[in-house]
Amino acid sequence: MRHxxxxxxxxxxxxxxxxxxxxxxxxxxxxxxxxxxxxYTAGIVIKELGLLxxxxxxxxxxxxxxxxxxxxDYSSGGPITNQMLANKLNIGVMGDxxxxxxxxxFQETDSLRSLYVAGTGYNLKGxxxxxxxxxxxxxxxxDQLKGKDVSTPVGSAAWGTLLKAMQDNNIPTAEYALKxxxxxxxxxxxxxxxxxxxxDFCPWSEIMEFRGTGRKIYDGSEAGVPYLHGVVVRxxxxxxxxxVVIAFLEAVIDAGAWIKEDxxxxxxxxxxxxxxxxxxxxxxxxxxxxxxxxxxxKDAWVDAxxxxxxxxxxxxxxxxxxxxxxxxxxxxxxxxxxxxxxxxADKATMVDPKEANAGLxxxxxxxxxxxxxxxxxxxxxxxxxxxxxxxxxxxxxxxYDSETGLKLFGKTAFWVRAGDDYATFLRKGxxxxxxxxxxxxxxxxxxxxxxxxxxx
Numbered sequence: 001m002r003h004x005x006x007x008x009x010x011x012x013x014x015x016x017x018x019x020x021x022x023x024x025x026x027x028x029x030x031x032x033x034x035x036x037x038x039x040y041t042a043g044i045v046i047k048e049l050g051l052l053x054x055x056x057x058x059x060x061x062x063x064x065x066x067x068x069x070x071x072x073d074y075s076s077g078g079p080i081t082n083q084m085l086a087n088k089l090n091i092g093v094m095g096d097x098x099x100x101x102x103x104x105x106f107q108e109t110d111s112l113r114s115l116y117v118a119g120t121g122y123n124l125k126g127x128x129x130x131x132x133x134x135x136x137x138x139x140x141x142x143d144q145l146k147g148k149d150v151s152t153p154v155g156s157a158a159w160g161t162l163l164k165a166m167q168d169n170n171i172p173t174a175e176y177a178l179k180x181x182x183x184x185x186x187x188x189x190x191x192x193x194x195x196x197x198x199x200d201f202c203p204w205s206e207i208m209e210f211r212g213t214g215r216k217i218y219d220g221s222e223a224g225v226p227y228l229h230g231v232v233v234r235x236x237x238x239x240x241x242x243x244v245v246i247a248f249l250e251a252v253i254d255a256g257a258w259i260k261e262d263x264x265x266x267x268x269x270x271x272x273x274x275x276x277x278x279x280x281x282x283x284x285x286x287x288x289x290x291x292x293x294x295x296x297x298k299d300a301w302v303d304a305x306x307x308x309x310x311x312x313x314x315x316x317x318x319x320x321x322x323x324x325x326x327x328x329x330x331x332x333x334x335x336x337x338x339x340x341x342x343x344x345a346d347k348a349t350m351v352d353p354k355e356a357n358a359g360l361x362x363x364x365x366x367x368x369x370x371x372x373x374x375x376x377x378x379x380x381x382x383x384x385x386x387x388x389x390x391x392x393x394x395x396x397x398x399x400y401d402s403e404t405g406l407k408l409f410g411k412t413a414f415w416v417r418a419g420d421d422y423a424t425f426l427r428k429g430x431x432x433x434x435x436x437x438x439x440x441x442x443x444x445x446x447x448x449x450x451x452x453x454x455x456x
Contacts, residue, residue, distance in 0.1 A: 025066045026241060028052070028248075031080035031089040034073050034274045035183060037202045037284045038128060038229035041255040041293055042093040042120045042248075044273050045266075047071050049258065051251035057243045075182045076201075078155030081105055084114065090234040091248060093120060095157030095201055095227075100309045102232050104321040113235040113325070116305075118249050118295040118332040120229045121256075124352050127290050127406050128227040129161035129220035130205035134193045135213055140428050142169045142218055148196035151181035151189065157227070162199035164223050164311050173315070190214045202227075202290065206280045209412045210396070216412075219426055221404050226304045230297075238331065249295065249335035256293035259285050264371065279365060279396035288357045288400065288407050296347040297329050353405035360400065362410070367393035377422040378452070384410075385452040401426040402434065415448045416440045422448055 032043025046052050056067055072089060074080050077098025083089040085105060092102065092114075099116060106114040131150075133139045139148070142165055152159045166173070181189065186198035191213035198214075208214030220227050231252065238245045259266040267281035274281075284290045302323060312318035329343075336343035361373035362380035366387065374380035380399075387394060397410030402423045413424040414431035418440030425431035428442075435442050 025068050026244065027068045027070075028091065028237075028244060029070045029072065029089045030248075031072050031074055031083055031092040031094075033076065033080075033093070035075060035204070035276065036095070036229070037276070037281065038095065038121045038227075038291055039093040040120075040270065041259065041295075042118075042229075042231050042252045043071075044270065045255035045258060046248075046251045048269070048273050049255070051254045051258075052248055054254070055247035055250040057247060062243065075184065076153040076156040077102070078153070084232070084234060085109070085112065087234070090237040091245075092232050093229065094232070095229045096305060096308050097157045097160030097312065098155060099230055099232060100305050100312070100321055101155060101318055103323075103326040104309070104319045106235075107322060107326070108319045114232045115235050115238055115331075116230055116232050116297070116327045117238070117245060117329075118231045118252060118335075119297060119301060120231065120252060120295060121291040121293045122226055122228040122301070123220070123290050123292065124226050124350055125221040125354070125404055125406070126161075126223045126225050126227045127219055127221040127353075127404070128202040129158045129199065129223075130216045131162065131165065131197055131199045131218035132190055132205050132208050132214035133197045133217055134190050135215045136193075137196070137215065139197065140217055142166070142171070144217075145197055146171055146175050149177045149179060150197045150199065151179040151186045151195050152199040153182055153186070153201075154178075154180040156201055157229075158199045158201040158204075160308055160311060161201075161220050161223060163315055163317075164225070164308075165199075165218055167311065167314065168223070187213070203276060203280050203284060206283055206409070207276065209409055210277055210280050216426070219404075219406070221406060221426075225307055226300060228301055228304065230301075231295075242331065242334075245331045246334045246338065249332050250339055252295050253335060253339060253341070256295070259293060263287070263289075282365070282371075282396070283398065283407055283409065286363075286398075286407070288353075288360045288398075288405075290353075290407060292351040294346055294349070294351075295332055296343060297327060297332065298347055298350070300350070302327060353407075355405070357400055357405040357407065362400075363398040365395040365397070367395050378420070381422065381448055382452040385449050385454075388449065389453065399424040403427075403430050411445050413445065415443045415445055417443050417448060417451070 033039045034044045077094030080092040081102040152162050183204045189195040190198050263286045267278040271278040333343050361375045365371045399410045416423045416435045418438040
C-alpha cells in the first residue's frame with residue numbers, strides 16, 4: 001500500500017478526486033534527449049531500466065488505472081516545449097534556457113501552464129555548454145569570432161550560453177553570422193571545417209574533442225552562472241494526477257543513485273543506449289566528473305534561471321515569466337519524503353568542482369585493463385609513457401583544470417612544464433599566464449609524455 005506524502009498544494013489538488021479507483025487510461029508522454037547527458041536521469045536511464053513503472057501507483061484510486069507511457073527523443077529542448085504546448089507530451093526534461101522558454105511560452109497562452117518541478121543535475125561553475133572551433137582553426141578566443149559564421153541549436157541551453165558569451169564580450173549579433181544548426185549537423189560541420197565555430201551543450205563539445213575534430217575556445221564555466229537541467233510538467237497532469245508526477249521524480253532519484261553506484265557500469269550501459277562513447281560519458285559521470293546528479297531546486301538555481309531570462313530579454317527572445325507561479329518544490333519534496341530522504345540536506349549542499357576535485361588522482365583508461373589512477377603528475381605521465389611503449393591501446397586519459405577543477409581529457413588540455421612540475425589547463429590563455437608566472441613552458445601532451453620515456 002503506497003501512502004503518498006501530500007503538501008498543502010497536493011492535498012488541495014486531490015480534493016476533486018473521488019475515492020473510487022480510476023477506470024481510465026492515464027497518458028504519460030515524456031520528451032527527453034538521449035544526446036544530452038544532463039537529462040539522462042529523467043530520460044534514457046528511467047526508460048531503459050523501467051524505473052517509472054516501478055514507482056507508479058497501482059492501488060487505491062489507481063487500482064484500475066491503465067498507464068499509457070511513451071517516450072520521444074529530441075535533439076534539443078525547444079521541440080519538447082512545442083510538443084508540450086500541443087499536448088503531445090506532458091513531461092519534458094531540458095536545460096536551463098529551454099526551461100525558462102518553456103515556462104514563458106506556456107504563460108503566454110490564455111490557459112495552459114507548465115510547472116518546473118525538479119532538477120536533474122548541475123555544474124556549479126557552468127561547465128557543460130561550450131563553443132568549439134575546428135581542431136586546426138587559428139581561433140582561440142571569443143573576440144576572434146567577429147565577422148565569423150557561428151552555429152548553435154537555437155532555443156537550446158547552448159544558444160543561451162552563446163548569447164551570454166557574446167554579450168559579455170560586447171559582440172552584438174550584427175557582428176557575427178548566427179546559424180541555427182542541430183548538434184549533429186554542427187558537429188559534422190566542425191569536422192568538415194564548414195563553420196567557424198559551433199556552440200553546443202553536453203556532451204557534444206567533448207564528443208568533438210574525443211574524436212579529434214574540435215577544440216574548445218569557450219567553456220560555460222566562464223559565464224559565471226550555474227549550468228543546470230530540470231523537469232517541467234504540464235500543470236493539468238500535475239493537478240489531476242499528482243501521484244504520477246511524484247512517481248516520476250522518485251524514478252529520477254533512483255536513476256541518479258544507479259549511476260553513482262557504479263559509474264563504469266553506467267557509462268558502458270549508456271553508451272549502448274545513446275551511441276555516445278563511454279569515455280566521453282565517463283568525463284561527466286565519474287568521480288570528479290562535470291555533473292552533480294541531484295534533483296533539488298536550490299535558491300541559487302532560481303537566481304540563475306532569472307538571470308538567464310534576463311539574458312534572453314536583452315535579445316528580445318522571450319516573453320515575461322512569473323517564476324513564483326512556475327516553480328514548485330512540492331512534488332520533489334514529496335518524492336524525497338516518500339523515499340525516506342532528507343530534502344533540506346541535499347538542497348543545502350553545493351558541489352564546487354574546484355574544492356571537490358582538489359587532490360583527485362589523474363586517470364588512464366586502458367583498453368584491456370580498465371581505469372587506473374595516479375596521485376601525481378609524474379606517476380601519471382610515466383605510466384602513460386610506459387603503456388604507450390608497450391603498444392597498449394589507451395581509450396582515454398583524464399586530468400583536471402588547475403583553475404576550475406574541471407575534469408579534462410589529457411590530450412585536449414593545455415600543459416605547462418615548470419621545472420619538475422606539470423599543470424594542466426582548459427584554456428590556452430590561463431596556461432600561458434601560469435607558465436609566465438612560474439618560469440614554465442607551454443607544452444603538448446606528447447611533449448610532457450616524452451619527458452618520461454626511458455631508453456631501453
